[in-house]
Amino acid sequence: MITEMISDRTLVGTALTIQTGSGFLISVISIFLVPLLSSYISWTWLFAFLSPGPLCSILCMVKILMMERRKKRKEEEVEEEEVEVKEAVEEEVQVPKQ
Numbered sequence: 001m002i003t004e005m006i007s008d009r010t011l012v013g014t015a016l017t018i019q020t021g022s023g024f025l026i027s028v029i030s031i032f033l034v035p036l037l038s039s040y041i042s043w044t045w046l047f048a049f050l051s052p053g054p055l056c057s058i059l060c061m062v063k064i065l066m067m068e069r070r071k072k073r074k075e076e077e078v079e080e081e082e083v084e085v086k087e088a089v090e091e092e093v094q095v096p097k098q
Helices: 002-006 009-038 043-050 052-093
Strands: none
Touching (some): 002 052
C-alpha cells in the first residue's frame, strides 16, 4: 500500500488505522445519503454524485507516486555526486595500493 511506502515506519499502523477508518466513514455517509437523494434526483445523477470520491483518490495516489519517484531520483543523483567526489579525491590523493 502507498501508506506503508510513505509513512514513518513507527507510524505505519496508525496511518493504516486512520486510512481504514476514513474509508468506512465515507462509505457509511454514502450509504446513508444515496436513499435520501434518490427521492430528489434521478439515479443517473445520483451515481454522478458518487463519482468524485474515486476520482479524487486516483488523483491523490498519482500525485503521491510522482512525489516518491522524484524523491528516489534525487537520492540517486546525490549518490552519483558522492561517488564522483570520492573518485575525484582519490585521483588527487593517489593513494598507493597495498
